[in-house]
Amino acid sequence: MPKIIVEIMPKQDLLDPQGKAVANALVRGGNKDISGVRIGKRIELHFDREVTEKDIEEAKKQAKEFLSNDVIEDVVAVTVEN
Amino acid sequence: MFKNKNQPSGVDTVENAKSEPDKDQPWKELGLKQDEYESIKEILGRRPTSSELAMYSVMWSEHCSYKSSKIYLRQFGEKVTPEMKKHLMVGMGENAGVVDIGEGLAVTFKVESHNHPSYIEPFQGAATGVGGIVRDILSMGARPVAVMDQLRFGAPQDPDTTRVVHGVVDGISFYGNCLGLPNIGGETVFDKVYQGNPLVNALSIGALKHEDLQLAKATNPGDLVILFGARTGADGIGGVSVLASETFGDEGPTKRPAVQVGDPFAEKVLIECCLELFHAGVVAGIQDLGGAGISCATSELASNGGKGMKIQLKNVLLRDESLTPEEILMSESQERMCAVVPKKKLKDFEKIVNKWEVEYSVLGEVIDEDRLYIDWGHEEIVNVPPRTVAHDGPVYDRPVEYPKYQDALNADSSSKLKRAETEAAAQLMELISSPNHADKSWITNQYDKYVMGNTALAMPDDGGMMRISEETGLGVALATDANGKYCYLDPYEGARQALAEAYRNVAVTGAAPRAVTNCLNFGSPENPEVMWQFKQATAGLADACQELGIPVTGGNVSFYNQTGETAIYPTPVVGVLGVIDDVARRVPSGWQDDGNNIYLLGTTYDELDGSAWAKDLHNHLGGRPPKVDLQKEKELASLLYGATQQGLIEAAHDVSEGGLGIAILEASLRFNVGARIWLTELMERDGVNLTAALFSESQSRVIVSVGREDDVKFQALCEARGVPVLRIGVTDKENQAVDIQGVAKLDLAAIRGAWAGVLPGLY
Structure with missing residues (x-):
């Protein structure tokens, strides 16, 4: 299925409580070399047809304005799987 | 990487501040004024380092x-x-x-x-x-x-x-x-x-x-x-x-x-x-x-x-x-x-x-x-x-100016609005289904209200109440209020009213009011008209606290609440804390038993300026807010305290925004128990018409329900304390309706439908 994949991460300088909790758990589990974890999200937009340039443009716009909260998050990638 | 311990790191040091006294500093970008920057230099006898500048700028900010x-x-x-x-x-x-x-x-x-x-x-x-x-x-x-x-x-x-x-x-x-x-x-x-x-x-x-x-x-x-x-x-x-x-x-x-x-x-x-x-x-x-x-x-x-x-x-x-x-x-x-x-x-x-x-x-x-x-x-x-x-940051005595719009605003009374008494029932229904009076449980149900098991009262009762001692039942009640509309019309009276209402909301739960906190939300202090509002509101609140005999224990000021040049209504949120010796004696805001008498305590005046009736139904805001008589508030609170101590009151609900009509509907909706109400005696005694009887927002009023067996005792108590009391109805479990004689018989299910669906519909 053709899809556009949007990847979003919490802004670098903001606290990521989820990442912190997972990092603590990993270290407790013996992974002493892991010094930090940050958790973002991956959003797939599915299409029943080929993805066009226009779709990508629109996806980028939606990624910035709607799918992410640009006060606390960054869109780090918008990619296509056709 | 090994760094020489004594190598300068490039940060702005006290040493630098002395050796480079004329360095340009971003004091303006950090929100400081020229004279504030100068006074920092005076305090230090040199320019501040960038770290000192950061500290002063943030600590000397309004906040x-x-x-x-x-x-x-x-x-x-x-x-x-x-x-x-x-x-x-x-x-x-x-x-x-x-x-x-x-x-x-x-x-x-x-x-x-x-x-x-x-x-x-x-x-x-x-x-x-x-x-x-x-x-x-x-x-x-x-x-x-x-x-x-x-x-x-x-x-x-x-x-x-x-x-x-x-x-x-x-x-x-x-x-x-x-x-x-x-x-x-x-x-x-x-x-x-x-x-x-x-x-x-x-x-x-x-x-x-x-x-x-x-x-x-x-x-x-x-x-x-x-x-x-x-x-x-x-x-x-x-x-x-x-x-x-x-x-x-x-x-x-x-x-x-x-x-x-x-x-x-x-x-x-x-x-x-x-x-x-x-x-x-x-x-x-x-x-x-x-x-x-x-x-x-x-x-x-x-x-x-x-x-x-x-x-x-x-x-x-x-x-x-x-x-x-x-x-x-x-x-x-x-x-x-x-x-x-x-x-x-x-x-x-x-x-x-x-x-x-x-x-x-x-x-x-x-x-x-x-x-x-x-x-x-x-x-x-x-x-x-x-x-x-x-602590010794700048202190400003900012210019204060009586607002240019104020006289015209106060002269624009709601008395010109048409009072269509045949539409009273429709207006009541419209008000109860307006977002400001509709059911807020869509919001409050998203919060834990009873976690830890010490909550004695929570929304939608007039005040929240917590048990503090599990052994003795000792507890505290808390209520907060602020009516921005009243404060806009008259910040002095509005602030007094905010305190009076929070005080009353604590009193109706059965607790004795004891202390005050506040959060004063205003527009820009650089606007002299806003500063006038602030001056009036703080004076009103301080005077009222003194009159009620309860101290302000702390609080917070928030300025610059405005969009462009338009400031918010002055909104001094006042919280009152009360103490109750046993939370088992708490009084809810709705009636529960059938056939109890409903009394209105206090006097109703024709006070519709700044009311929900004027604003939410007629989009009118002008005139003078309802008068506050704190002596009466005190007497009322002491009566309520005495009556709850003797267990005379089944329910008590503050009459405030929306007036008596809304208060009756809310007290009925609380436990789904209806009422039969008559207002003619009230209209005669207080010399008000039906619209004022239902929608006036006169202060120092509470509706209570009292069991028949306690009637004599309760009335005698009211008389002894000099609180005006009038029987305006009885609770009615059978009919599932609020029947206001001469107005309408409103089905409880219909009222609930109109009231409960508003916020879920909007959000």
Whole structure:
């Protein structure tokens, strides 16, 4: 299925409580070399047809304005799987 | 990488400040005024280093220094009698006031604003608002036991209101529910004046034993200064000076600085850790980190204790190693506390924080010198008298001007509005289904209300009530109020009314009012007309507190609440705390039994100016707000207290916004018990027409339901206390309707349908 994949991460300088909790758990589990974890999200937009340039443009716009909260998050990638 | 220890790191040091006196500094960008910058130079005898500039700018911001409000806030301390202070253990100036409630127990409570952050990022803004006020309560040595939120949103239909409502409500419920604290009440108001500037005020209550009281003081030289809790990151840097003290442009949220992100689970651990530290007696002083972060904590602890400090800033545990010293000083990372610990207690301190897996680092120590020294490695970057940062900031007596619009506004009475008495029933239904009077459970049901099992009353009752002692049932009740419309019409009377209503809302629960907190939300202090509103409101509140005999224990001022040039209505949120010796005697706001008599206490005047009837039904706001007679409020409260002590009252509900009509509907909806009401006697006795009888917002009124067997006793009590009393109906369980004779018989199911569906429909 053709899809556009949007990847979003919490802004670098903001606290990521989820990442912190997972990092603590990993270290407790013996992974002493892991010094930090940050958790973002991956959003797939599915299409029943080929993805066009226009779709990508629109996806980028939606990624910035709607799918992410640009006060606390960054869109780090918008990619296509056709 | 190995760096030579003595190599300069490039930061601006005290040395540099002396050798390069003329360096250009961004004082303006940091929100300082020219004369403020000059006075910093005067204090130091040189230009400030960039770290000192960061500290002064953030601590001298309106939010931290109260520079425009200080001269008015003094009256809360001056207009008190020794009698009023009888129960006050800690008054204004500390993190929160502490009130003795007997049995060796005390409570601490405070309300604070988080308005601007909650507009920019509603979820995190509201969440960290809860987190911040809870840490204030914690820092007094108390266990936080409940929270409340006072919310003002823009026009209900505006799409941006949807964004803000969802974010704020989700944020509050997320943080509060994760902490496991019940949210026991608050307010929700919609009005387009709050469109670009919603108000998100957060209140918390904590309970403590007298001996557990903690203060934010560093008094013993040699004691260690320890920062513990979350690590310091680049959260909300400059948030205090930039976020909280500047106005939004008309174009919406364009200014988007980093906001703070809260972690309620970290805060929960911090609460338990702090309480164990307090009980173990290892802490000599404690301060939470909120706005202005380390700048505030170090300078305030030192200044409060009349001592100094020597701090090594490199010892601060960082989440982001690239932070500059200025950023570290200003960071508003959440879930951090600063403790002053005697050296010999360090081992005990470490044992406890390690048990809770809370990170800590020793920043430095208290010194016997009136100086705050902060080093960055081997370089000195701050060398200031702590008082000049924390307490002796600028104080402004800003210009005050009677608003040009005021006379015309007051002359524009609601008496010109048509009173179509045949439409009274339709108007009542329209009002109960308007967003301001509709069921708020869509919001309050998202909050835990009963977690921990000590909630005696919560929304939709008039006040929240918590049991503090599980052995004796000793408890406290709390209510907050503010009517922005009344305050706009007359800020002096409006502020008095806010206090009167909160006082009454506590009294109807069966508790005796004891202390006050406030959160004064206003427009820009640089606007002389806003400053006039502020002057009037603070005078009104201070006078009213004196008249009622209950002291202000603390609070918060939020200025610059405006969009462009348009300020919000002056909104002084007033919270009143009451004490009840046994929460089993609490009185709910709705009737429960069949055939009980319904009485109206107090007198109804023709007071429709500023009412919900005028504003929500006729879009009219003008004239004079209802008169407040605090002597009457006192008599009413004392009657209610006496009657509940004797168990005479089954239900009591405050008559306020929307008038008697709305009060009757709300009391019926509470437990789904109807009523038969007659108003002709009331109209005759008080000389008012039907519209005024139903919708007037006259003060000092309460409706109560009383069992038939207690009738004689109750009426005699009212007469003895001189409170006007009139039987206006009986409760009716059978008919499932509110039957107001001569108006309409309204089906309870129909009323509920109109009332309950509004907020879920909108959001």
